[in-house]
Amino acid sequence: MKLTALGTSGGFAGKNDGCSSYLLTAGAKNYLIDLGPGSLSELQNHIGYRELDAVFISHLHADHVSDIYTFRFALFAAQKEGSMPPSLPLYMPGQPEETFTFIRSNIEEQFNITVLTPDSRLELDGMVVQFLCTQHSLPAHAMRFEHRGKVFVYTADTSLFDGLVSFCANADLLLAEATLQDKDRDLESMGHMTAATAGKLARRANAERLLLTHFWPEYDRSISLSEAREFFPGQIDLAERGLVFHI
Numbered sequence: 001m002k003l004t005a006l007g008t009s010g011g012f013a014g015k016n017d018g019c020s021s022y023l024l025t026a027g028a029k030n031y032l033i034d035l036g037p038g039s040l041s042e043l044q045n046h047i048g049y050r051e052l053d054a055v056f057i058s059h060l061h062a063d064h065v066s067d068i069y070t071f072r073f074a075l076f077a078a079q080k081e082g083s084m085p086p087s088l089p090l091y092m093p094g095q096p097e098e099t100f101t102f103i104r105s106n107i108e109e110q111f112n113i114t115v116l117t118p119d120s121r122l123e124l125d126g127m128v129v130q131f132l133c134t135q136h137s138l139p140a141h142a143m144r145f146e147h148r149g150k151v152f153v154y155t156a157d158t159s160l161f162d163g164l165v166s167f168c169a170n171a172d173l174l175l176a177e178a179t180l181q182d183k184d185r186d187l188e189s190m191g192h193m194t195a196a197t198a199g200k201l202a203r204r205a206n207a208e209r210l211l212l213t214h215f216w217p218e219y220d221r222s223i224s225l226s227e228a229r230e231f232f233p234g235q236i237d238l239a240e241r242g243l244v245f246h247i
């Protein structure tokens with residue numbers, strides 16, 4: 001598998017960096033994970049959107065989903081001219097219901113929507129995808145992708161809890177949100193992690209490699225890196241728009 005970071009800011013887009021979005025390539029298939037602001041623009045530096053096979057949305061906060069409102073226009077045109085299948089598979093949570101209903105009403109003609117449940121398990125072209133409800137301010141799903149013996153886990157937005165540790169077990173690459181730094185660890189109760197907590201998660205889960213993301217845009221990321229290093233002895237990288245990680 002191969003992961004390309006398309007946007008790594010949490011909350012709002014930072015300078016030259018959009019919000020959460022990742023391109024996961026597994027074999028010949030391309031999957032888009034989250035669609036924060038700026039993601040569709042960065043995607044086209046790597047592949048054309050017509051090459052996407054499915055889209056996964058972790059939760060319905062705007063920093064993870066907002067580009068879907070404009071992506072639908074690209075799909076509308078491509079599907080009308082016959083250069084894409086009539087609907088693109090989309091996996092997303094159905095809560096909060098009012099938000100889901102609004103999004104669905106905008107996009108349902110372009111996407112084939114599957115609502116995720118806590119025990120959702122998918123098999124897509126030799127890849128197994130599992131989901132875990134996280135601890136966040138609204139329903140969110142961590143995602144575990146297994147393909148040809150390799151494991152990639154994305155925490156989505158969450159605080160640390162025991163179930164997350166087992167869900168991330170033995171990941172070859174653990175993409176963990178690290179919105180916060182030590183100075184604001186009190187805010188973890190809002191459903192986010194400090195970089196140090198992401199490091200603890202990686203160590204407890206016995207991850208091979210940790211990739212930090214979802215940074216508060218105005219924070220110095222080198223501080224996040226050093227705070228995570230105190231707790232995880234393995235390789236740690238900072239996600240950055242455009243960077244590619246092989247799994």
Ligand SMILES: [Zn+2]
Nearest residue numbers: 010011063157
């Ligand atoms: Zn977020």
Ligand SMILES: [Zn+2]
Nearest residue numbers: 059061136157
């Ligand atoms: Zn969120």
